[in-house]
Amino acid sequence: MKNIVILISGGGSNMAAIVKTAQRDNWHDKFGARVAAVISNKASAGGLVFAAENGLATHVLDHKAFASREDFDAALASVIDRYEEPGRPVLLVLAGFMRILTSGFVSRYEGRLLNIHPSLLPAFPGLHTHQRAIDAGCQVAGATVHQVTAELDHGPILAQAVVPILPGDTADAIAARVLTQEHRIYPQAIADLLRHQ
Ligand code: GAR
Numbered sequence: 001m002k003n004i005v006i007l008i009s010g011g012g013s014n015m016a017a018i019v020k021t022a023q024r025d026n027w028h029d030k031f032g033a034r035v036a037a038v039i040s041n042k043a044s045a046g047g048l049v050f051a052a053e054n055g056l057a058t059h060v061l062d063h064k065a066f067a068s069r070e071d072f073d074a075a076l077a078s079v080i081d082r083y084e085e086p087g088r089p090v091l092l093v094l095a096g097f098m099r100i101l102t103s104g105f106v107s108r109y110e111g112r113l114l115n116i117h118p119s120l121l122p123a124f125p126g127l128h129t130h131q132r133a134i135d136a137g138c139q140v141a142g143a144t145v146h147q148v149t150a151e152l153d154h155g156p157i158l159a160q161a162v163v164p165i166l167p168g169d170t171a172d173a174i175a176a177r178v179l180t181q182e183h184r185i186y187p188q189a190i191a192d193l194l195r196h197q
Contacts, residue, residue, distance in 0.1 A: 003084070004022075005035075007040070009040060009097050012046060012048070019050075031197075037059065039061060040060050043062065048060070063099055072099075106149065113148040118141075118143050119132075142160055143178050146158060159186075
């Protein structure tokens with residue numbers, strides 16, 4: 001069985017979309033894959049409730065309890081690696097996980113570490129993407145699913161979705177429009193990856 005481990009920090013709506021698609025499309029039989037666990041760096045992350053209600057293992061690793069980024073990432077990796085099965089490395093999915101990972105962590109999981117970012121990369125890596133798109137006079141916004149590499153919000157692009165920026169839009173309005181598309185492209189990109197493995 002290929003185990004998928006999802007990392008979250010907040011509401012976890014992308015995680016929920018992935019879990020629902022995996023159930024609906026029977027990734028278990030189709031790809032020999034399942035979402036095995038959800039890990040949050042915040043105990044208050046709303047997504048943990050959904051994950052537990054859906055029978056997934058949940059873990060909280062509070063980054064503030066660790067002296068350094070390296071220590072946190074080492075603890076994170078040791079939890080993730082519990083889900084490895086012989087010959088079947090974990091697929092690691094960042095879904096609103098708001099921590100910068102060390103290059104050591106990224107290289108350990110490189111090629112099987114995915115992220116979704118709320119902009120049309122390579123435009124607007126980092127934070128406040130929708131406000132920056134408004135300020136730049138962009139007419140479209142969007143989201144990108146990409147492989148994670150050492151450079152923040154870079155790495156090979158697997159899927160993108162575009163939405164319009166409408167007159168008078170706030171960053172929140174764009175975020176909601178983009179999020180709907182995220183829920184479509186992220187599960188689809190993961191299914192495409194599983195299909196070709
Ligand atoms: C999503 O919009 C995701 O693209 C973004 O956080 C939100 C999480 O929502 N991720 C980042 O900004 C990563 N840098 P969710 O918790 O409801 O899935």
